[in-house]
Amino acid sequence: MTSDTPRPAAGAPKQRGRARRRLNSALRMFAALVFAGGIYAIVAPGGAQGAAPLTPAAEAGKALYDVSCITCHGANAQGVPGRGPSLIGVGSAAVEFQVETGRMPAARQEAQAERKDPHYNVDQARQLGAFIQELGGGPQLPEGEDFASKGKIARGGELYRINCSSCHAFSGGGGALSSGKYAPSLELATDRQIYAAMLTGPQNMPVFGDNELSPQDKFDIIAYVQNLKTDSDPGGWGLGRFGPVTEGLAIFLVGVVALVFAALWIAGKS
Amino acid sequence: MKRRKLDLKALPGKSAQEVDTRLPVATPLRGVLNKVFPDHWSFLLGEIALFSFIILLLTGTFLALFFEPSLQEVHYDGSYLPLQGVQMSRAYETALDLSFDVRGGLIMRQMHHWSALLFMAAIVVHMFRVFMTGAFRKPREINWIIGLSMFWLGFTEGFAGYSLPDDALSGTGLRIASAIMLSIPVIGSWVTTSLFGGEFPGEIILTRLYILHVFLLPLILLALVSIHVGLVFVQKHTQWPGPGRTNKNVVGERMFPRYAIKQGGFFMLVFAVIALMGGLFQINPIWLFGPYEAAVVSAGSQPDWYVMFLDGSTRLMPAWDIRVLGYNIPPLFWPTVVLPGILSVVPMAYPWIERRWKKDYASHNLLQRPRDVPDRTGLAAMALTFYLVLTISGGNDIFADKFHISLNAMTWAGRIGILVLPPLAYYFARRLSLGLQQHDREVLAHGVETGIIKRLPDGRFVEVHQPLVAPDEHGHTDLPYVGWTVPKKMNRLGALGPAVRGFFRPIEQAPPPQQEQEQPRDEITSGKH
Numbered sequence: 001m002t003s004d005t006p007r008p009a010a011g012a013p014k015q016r017g018r019a020r021r022r023l024n025s026a027l028r029m030f031a032a033l034v035f036a037g038g039i040y041a042i043v044a045p046g047g048a049q050g051a052a053p054l055t056p057a058a059e060a061g062k063a064l065y066d067v068s069c070i071t072c073h074g075a076n077a078q079g080v081p082g083r084g085p086s087l088i089g090v091g092s093a094a095v096e097f098q099v100e101t102g103r104m105p106a107a108r109q110e111a112q113a114e115r116k117d118p119h120y121n122v123d124q125a126r127q128l129g130a131f132i133q134e135l136g137g138g139p140q141l142p143e144g145e146d147f148a149s150k151g152k153i154a155r156g157g158e159l160y161r162i163n164c165s166s167c168h169a170f171s172g173g174g175g176a177l178s179s180g181k182y183a184p185s186l187e188l189a190t191d192r193q194i195y196a197a198m199l200t201g202p203q204n205m206p207v208f209g210d211n212e213l214s215p216q217d218k219f220d221i222i223a224y225v226q227n228l229k230t231d232s233d234p235g236g237w238g239l240g241r242f243g244p245v246t247e248g249l250a251i252f253l254v255g256v257v258a259l260v261f262a263a264l265w266i267a268g269k270s
Numbered sequence: 271m272k273r274r275k276l277d278l279k280a281l282p283g284k285s286a287q288e289v290d291t292r293l294p295v296a297t298p299l300r301g302v303l304n305k306v307f308p309d310h311w312s313f314l315l316g317e318i319a320l321f322s323f324i325i326l327l328l329t330g331t332f333l334a335l336f337f338e339p340s341l342q343e344v345h346y347d348g349s350y351l352p353l354q355g356v357q358m359s360r361a362y363e364t365a366l367d368l369s370f371d372v373r374g375g376l377i378m379r380q381m382h383h384w385s386a387l388l389f390m391a392a393i394v395v396h397m398f399r400v401f402m403t404g405a406f407r408k409p410r411e412i413n414w415i416i417g418l419s420m421f422w423l424g425f426t427e428g429f430a431g432y433s434l435p436d437d438a439l440s441g442t443g444l445r446i447a448s449a450i451m452l453s454i455p456v457i458g459s460w461v462t463t464s465l466f467g468g469e470f471p472g473e474i475i476l477t478r479l480y481i482l483h484v485f486l487l488p489l490i491l492l493a494l495v496s497i498h499v500g501l502v503f504v505q506k507h508t509q510w511p512g513p514g515r516t517n518k519n520v521v522g523e524r525m526f527p528r529y530a531i532k533q534g535g536f537f538m539l540v541f542a543v544i545a546l547m548g549g550l551f552q553i554n555p556i557w558l559f560g561p562y563e564a565a566v567v568s569a570g571s572q573p574d575w576y577v578m579f580l581d582g583s584t585r586l587m588p589a590w591d592i593r594v595l596g597y598n599i600p601p602l603f604w605p606t607v608v609l610p611g612i613l614s615v616v617p618m619a620y621p622w623i624e625r626r627w628k629k630d631y632a633s634h635n636l637l638q639r640p641r642d643v644p645d646r647t648g649l650a651a652m653a654l655t656f657y658l659v660l661t662i663s664g665g666n667d668i669f670a671d672k673f674h675i676s677l678n679a680m681t682w683a684g685r686i687g688i689l690v691l692p693p694l695a696y697y698f699a700r701r702l703s704l705g706l707q708q709h710d711r712e713v714l715a716h717g718v719e720t721g722i723i724k725r726l727p728d729g730r731f732v733e734v735h736q737p738l739v740a741p742d743e744h745g746h747t748d749l750p751y752v753g754w755t756v757p758k759k760m761n762r763l764g765a766l767g768p769a770v771r772g773f774f775r776p777i778e779q780a781p782p783p784q785q786e787q788e789q790p791r792d793e794i795t796s797g798k799h
Contacts (some may be wrong), residue, residue, distance in 0.1 A: 165568040175569025180676035235552030245665035248575025251387040267311035
């Protein structure tokens with residue numbers, strides 16, 4: 001407004017009165033606008049950014065979000081039809097799972113996003129998680145990195161066989177679902193990732209909320225899965241732990257081939 | 271009086287004399303020991319099955335000493351930690367104990383399982399040999415039927431063994447078997463409740479499968495194996511055509527000592543391969559599957575490979591509900607009861623089908639090369655393709671997952687493949703046989719390709735052939751085809767220098783090349799065209 005303030009004119013009292021009138025009305029207008037704006041600011045629901053300032057971690061996460069995620073999930077994580085779902089309410093657990101396993105950012109649209117080398121490191125994934133968490137809330141992972149030691153292996157095994165093995169197979173090696181979808185191998189999954197997967201049900205996986213599997217149940221399952229991976233096959237080479245398919249292949253490729261050569265050798269010695 | 275010491279030289283003859291005076295076995299034994307067997311590698315495939323059967327009996331006896339087929343509920347208290355305290359059946363517990371707490375139990379279990387797979391594999395390979403060479407023809411039709419019966423008995427025996435440990439995989443298999451039996455119209459539920467003693471799983475099934483697996487079926491198999499081998503003795507082994515070999519004689523080696531020694535060595539080799547596989551490759555890790563519970567069905571639950579084709583046929587079968595007289599016949603009935611029914615009856619009837627088809631009612635002791643009977647070779651290729659498509663479809667979820675193919679695409683590829691590929695295989699195998707036949711005739715008529723191209727004075731090029739006998743004025747030879755290998759390479763005719771001995775690397779010095787440059791180059795004149 002200061003710029004609008006008329007400069008003191010030389011002489012001309014008539015002009016001076018007019019200028020004051022103008023100044024007065026301008027000030028009243030300004031006051032009214034400020035009042036109306038103030039009322040609106042108090043009464044109206046909090047804006048996207050105005051309500052609570054982001055924590056520094058979430059702020060950093062938002063910077064990453066605006067670079068990598070915004071194209072498919074939208075400027076306010078509301079989702080873009082045909083590209084990506086809304087992230088409001090998915091929670092930091094889902095974000096950490098998808099980003100830490102390299103599934104997000106996705107390379108392309110297909111039946112299912114594949115695990116690949118993560119684009120962001122663990123800290124960045126958590127920053128992104130903090131941003132989404134502060135944006136819309138949702139399930140969060142418990143603190144700590146080591147969940148396996150909190151669980152009981154044998155009970156985890158029972159829970160795993162009933163809840164998980166129908167897709168991830170007895171070996172944790174994964175299995176096929178319909179139309180190109182699949183349950184991935186658990187070979188590379190960390191404790192936090194397995195927990196997050198159960199909690200949030202990424203892609204085609206069902207959600208195992210705390211009502212279905214309590215946090216202790218989840219720790220038990222994680223303990224079993226991690227033990228399954230360290231369990232060296234006592235019977236020799238595990239043939240990928242695929243079950244009878246590779247066993248059938250082995251008996252022909254190794255057993256029958258070796259013995260046909262043996263037969264050739266023996267019959268040749270006459 | 272000085273007693274003479276034992277005369278070692280006279281001992282065998284003397285003791286044999288002693289035996290023969292009490293048991294008159296010399297005359298029949300002489301016939302058996304002098305029995306002549308023709309020698310060819312393809313005649314040893316059935317022996318692989320026989321030897322794996324012996325190893326199955328030996329390892330199975332060991333396992334039976336520790337296994338208890340009981341469905342009594344227990345809590346596991348063995349040395350495998352991840353199952354500590356888990357509720358399970360006594361059968362599964364003893365199977366786990368065999369794997370972890372019985373000394374040598376795991377390798378025995380694994381050898382037993384690998385030899386079971388090898389037994390079935392060798393039966394199938396042997397069966398294809400017999401089929402493609404026409405060894406099933408008169409007078410050996412009965413042995414063909416016995417062989418086929420042994421395949422199905424082995425199939426049942428294997429499935430019973432697979433079901434015994436009562437892990438999640440075997441329980442799932444048993445559940446499917448009960449569903450298959452339930453799908454049989456009219457008698458299905460009666461058959462199932464009789465076998466299981468009520469509803470699945472009941473409490474009696476393991477005991478019944480056990481007596482089937484360790485007593486009844488092995489006994490029947492043993493009897494059939496004896497008849498099978500006995501018939502080979504009585505009817506004599508078939509042989510390939512060749513010099514001095516006719517439909518009326520057998521050319522080969524005597525049973526004793528050479529053939530017996532070779533067979534003994536071969537048994538040791540089969541034993542070695544099974545022992546190596548049992549020690550190196552893990553098979554059926556029951557501890558990973560966990561105890562059977564109705565709610566537990568793991569991904570990748572497959573039967574052993576010889577049952578997998580029925581799993582495949584079930585996966586490919588569309589869910590067609592067919593109603594007959596107002597009753598619904600479950601879709602499961604067609605691929606799991608009707609299909610194996612056809613697959614067991616039609617091959618058994620095949621010797622007679624072929625007799626009428628080819629109008630060949632004679633007795634045959636000479637084998638046919640697969641190329642000489644293109645129709646039959648085509649049928650074999652067709653059957654093999656049919657079986658392969660079904661078997662691959664039986665594991666299609668594993669293939670889909672590991673090779674990143676859509677499972678639905680695999681299923682449809684199997685559905686289309688099962689209709690399209692076998693006729694194609696028939697066509698190609700038949701054409702291949704005819705082509706090979708033609709090439710044989712060509713070599714007989716013109717000689718072996720030398721790989722030498724000659725340019726004639728008028729500019730034409732001709733390939734020089736080496737005739738097998740002296741050619742007539744047209745450069746042709748008129749040799750009959752005798753049903754055996756025709757030489758196709760010059761070194762088969764001894765045209766190359768002596769071969770250097772040694773496997774992979776020479777163990778002797780190669781002789782210096784003979785200097786034959788002195789001779790004029792137009793030495794090669796024979797066999798124009």
